[in-house]
Amino acid sequence: MDVGKKTGGKSITIYDIAKEAGVSPATVSRVLTNSARVRPEKKQKIQELIEKYNFTPNAMARGLSDTHSRVIGIIAADVRNPFYSEVFVACELAARRLGYTVLLCNSLGEAGLERQQLEKLQEQRVDAVIQLGGRVDDLVSQLEYVELVNAMPERIPMVINGKLDGTQCYQVQINARKSMDLLIEHLIGLGHRDIALIGGRADVLSTFEKIQRYKQLLKQNQIPFRPELVQEAGHYNDAGAYAEMNRMLDAGIVPTAVIAINDFSAAGIARSLTEHGYRIPEDISLVSYDNTYIAEMLIPKLTSIDYDYGNLGRKLVETAIGALEGKEIPKLQMLEPTLVVRESSGPARAL
Amino acid sequence: MDVGKKTGGKSITIYDIAKEAGVSPATVSRVLTNSARVRPEKKQKIQELIEKYNFTPNAMARGLSDTHSRVIGIIAADVRNPFYSEVFVACELAARRLGYTVLLCNSLGEAGLERQQLEKLQEQRVDAVIQLGGRVDDLVSQLEYVELVNAMPERIPMVINGKLDGTQCYQVQINARKSMDLLIEHLIGLGHRDIALIGGRADVLSTFEKIQRYKQLLKQNQIPFRPELVQEAGHYNDAGAYAEMNRMLDAGIVPTAVIAINDFSAAGIARSLTEHGYRIPEDISLVSYDNTYIAEMLIPKLTSIDYDYGNLGRKLVETAIGALEGKEIPKLQMLEPTLVVRESSGPARAL
DNA sequence: CTCTTTCCTGAAACCGCTTTCCTCCCCCCT
């Protein structure tokens, strides 16, 4: 019956169109790119044929002469994390509006993978690379990453959402200090003084900065710093934070408010608090970072730091494309976070 | 200071390498592709130069002669939905293992976008397309989609995770009936008879099938069907399910168990139940579909239908690549779901 | 020492499209 056989046949080309239309390939190309005027009758004829054969120009061939692909590569740590998927979708939207496509790779925190992805993107001749999280953020492996970046052809602009010294990377950062300011201000305003900070890894830059700022702010508010209230979890998932919160409570250390390093961690922390019989926010307040949909999903809904993903994605893409087009763009751009107050934070329990 | 100026310079090519190594471009290519033996000393020399200049072959040029790009296009409804991000990552992993790259587009449920994405992928000369959700699933717009698919060059295999008649698509389905069997069996085993089904849209095939099966199963168990217990929400998000659950409870209709069409919906339902003073699972049991990380994040943790994302992704990719390589592959493959029992389901409240 | 084989390697064609040159033609102006 010969069903499903590769109906083979090379795909059709502008030569085929040209021949049937009785013109030269160049003319077809002109119609395709709208790069020069073509006599209306021919133009029409050609367009009909394109329609008829469902012809699509070969991006490979195009890219070969164009020198650029109109594709932006994005390396994300893991799109399963809503933070990254939000940013990714925002990037995709912004890119599309500017006529670009995005190509996504997940580095999954694997050592070799990031390098491999970068090479792959280079092969694909992406016009720019946006790096979302991963080793860039890691204070330990940053040096290694710097090397990677510096080995990239200078013609490919790289944009990261973070901080990285020693390279020509464009950096679109979110003001980590400011975000901690917002949370602490909010909590202190509610009368909290025993504020825990849980989750994440201190060797990730943004987390490190938050911890630093946390200490500073306590001092500014004449609150003694209690190291036992700050627990990194080694991870950014709920299980890690859950374990840390348990450990803290079981040790008899009971804060009146907890800052979770992200929404995932908040989920773990909420579980631990609940299991220990504490109500949120009546007994203990809980606030977090990232304001992903998780924040709205938990009970109670989380008070959380918002980054405006749409804006972040746009900035990343515009920076990449701007650089690409030779525009003068600041190497460092800082975005300001905001605080979204929901149900999980309330007045400190009376002493 | 001339910092950041496009250091211009075309990127280096095999011709540059060839010249410096004193060989022909063909030889360089042979080293690159390892397609023929080259005298060890030359080979070494060439490899050194490649290393030195950090040369990466241009995938465009390669693809031009190769005829195929080793790239698989994936159109997902929305990667922000963990269901899709899980499947996507699984696909990416499976693809990489087979030497392929994946290119992700989000159709975001927008009408024109899906068509546009498909064209874009076609331009990029992807070797195959995997469609995850979106209009394919929609009974109303399926016909339109069929047209789209049939307009694709036959050389590009298409794989969908769903059901679609009238095309040459490969279909990797999850047994929707079986999944409902598992849930109902579980709930009835716990003594439930007033079982609500909430969320989703009935014009989405998988949801439609679930509802059908739900009715069948009730009948088989001599439980009268109460239409007021089945409420589609028009969406698959928490807000929609939250509203529907509220409406039901406010109307004085109180089931002993609720089946949520997905984890998102379950979150909304959990909130509604909690706000109405019902405890889960003591008063009302809650079970859901998809078993994403959300299921583990909610309190209590959700009993949920699991699809084995790793396996699903692998199947999708293997099907695509298999078809591509001309293997004989069944047009329809069925995957069996399993039930993961957690905290949210328990014995029916004593009457 | 000559004749095959076997290995290596270079020349050149080709993949499909863009783009630069340059004709060719038509129209208008003087």
Add this chain to the structure above:
DNA sequence: AGGGGGGAGGAAAGCGGTTTCAGGAAAGAG
């Protein structure tokens, strides 16, 4: 009517690889 100007479109040269073809060198066989 002749010349100039401008628009349309064809020929051909890339873009950067892969691959076929064939030739030259080295090596083994007789």
